[in-house]
Amino acid sequence: MPAPLTRRTFLGTAATAGAGLALGSSSSAAAEKPAKTPKNASGAPAARAASEWPVWDKRDEDALIGVLHSGKWGRTGSGGARVKEFEALFAQRMRAKYCVATSSGTTALLSSLGAINIGPGDEVILPPYTFVATFNAITASFALPVFADVLADSFQIDPAKVAAAVTPATRLLLPVHIGGTPCELDAIAEIGRQRKITLIEDACQALTAEWRGQPVGTQGLGGCFSFQASKNLTAGEGGAVLTNDEAFANQVYNFHTPGGPKPGPSWGRAANYRLTEFQAGLLLAQYTRFEEQQTRRTENATYLSSMLQKIPGIAPAKLASGCNRAGWHLFMMRYDARQFAGLSREKFIQALSKERVSASSGYTTLNNSPHVKALAANPHYQRIYGKDTMARWVDRNQCPVNDRVIQEAVWFGQTKLLEPRSEMERIAEVIAGVKKRAGDLAKA
C-alpha cells in the first residue's frame, strides 16, 4: 500500500499530476509560465496542465524585482509600502475594517491568541478535522486544546459538540472552515455570545468564502488566513488576521512586531511575525489573477458536485445553509465502499490515479496522533493542568464521528478545480467507470 499522502504532499503531487492534459482555451493560465517549464523530447516546451501550481508570469517577476531594487525588503523603518497595500486590498476584498499581514497562517493564529492573552489555564475548542497548525497555535500558547467532534455530512465542527465541550475554563472558540467551506457560524457565534467566550475563525483555507453574504473572518472577533504554498492565493508563505475591532487589530499588530507602536494594553508578550515586502509584492501580483481563478474553482466545484451526487456511494461535503460562497481550497467527499462492491478507499484512490485523477484520503486522525497525544506527557502541561487532567485529556478528546469521516474522506485539491470544465466531466466518468468495475477491482 502506498504511503498516505499528507495534505501538502498531495497538493504538490496533484499540481503536476494532470501534466499532459490540454488547457482550456479560455484559461488565463494559458498565457502564463509554469514554475518549471517542462520540455518534451524535442526540447520544446510541453503543453502544461491548468492544474500546475503556482501560476506566475512577468507580473510576478516584476513585483519581486521591484522589491529587490527598492532596497526596502521589510516593513520596518521607511519600508512596508507593499505590505500596507496588500493589507488594504485584503481588508477591502473581505469587507473587514482592519487587516494585519503576518508571515504565515500559523503566526496569524499565534498573533490572534497572543493579542487576547490566551495562556496557561485557558481551554480552546477546535475541531479534530483540521491541519495540525490549528492545534499547534494553541499549545504554543500553553493553552489546553479541547476537540469538539465534526458533522459527518459537512466535515465541519459540530455546534452541539462545541456547546458540550465548554467548561468554565473555556476562553476561546477556534472553529475551522475546513476545505474553505464555512462551518456552522450562526450556531457557534451564538454559543460564544451566550457563554461570553471569544470566537476567532481559523479561515486559513477559506479565502473569499461567505457566510450569509459576508466574507468569513469577521463573524467573531477576528479571522486568520494563510498564503502558504498550497493555498488558493500564495506567496510561498504568508498570512493575515482580519477584524472589525480596532482594539484587537492594535493588539494583533503589537504582538506581531517587537515594540509595536499601537495604543492599547500590553500583556508583555510579542514576537516577530511580520510579512516581508517580497511576500507582499508577490501576493499583490498573484491577486491580479486570483478572482478569475476563484470563479473557475467555484464553477467547476459546483458542476462536479452536481455530477458526483448522482453516484451512489459518493457524497460531496454538504455546504451549511448559511454558506452562499465556498472558498474551494479542497473538494471533499465521503466514499462508501459498501456501495462500491466493497472496494477499499485505498484501492478506489489507486484506480482513480491510474486514470490520471489524483485524489487524497486527506487527514489522518489528529486527536489520536502521536504529536497530539504527546501533550499528555508534556511536563509543562502536567505542571499547569495536573497529571490527572492530562491523563484524562486524551479520553476527553475522543471524536467518533471524525474517526469515521477520516476513514471515508476523499479529496481533490484546489488545482484540480482550475482545469477545464471537460475535466470535471472526465472525473465523473472515471468514478462511474470505477464503480462499474468495482467488484473486479476489489478482488485484484
Ligand SMILES: Cc1ncc(COP(=O)(O)O)c(C=O)c1O
Ligand atoms: C486549517 C489551517 N490552519 C492553519 C494553517 C496554518 O497556515 P500556515 O501553513 O500558513 O502556517 C493551515 C495551513 O497550512 C490550515 O490549513
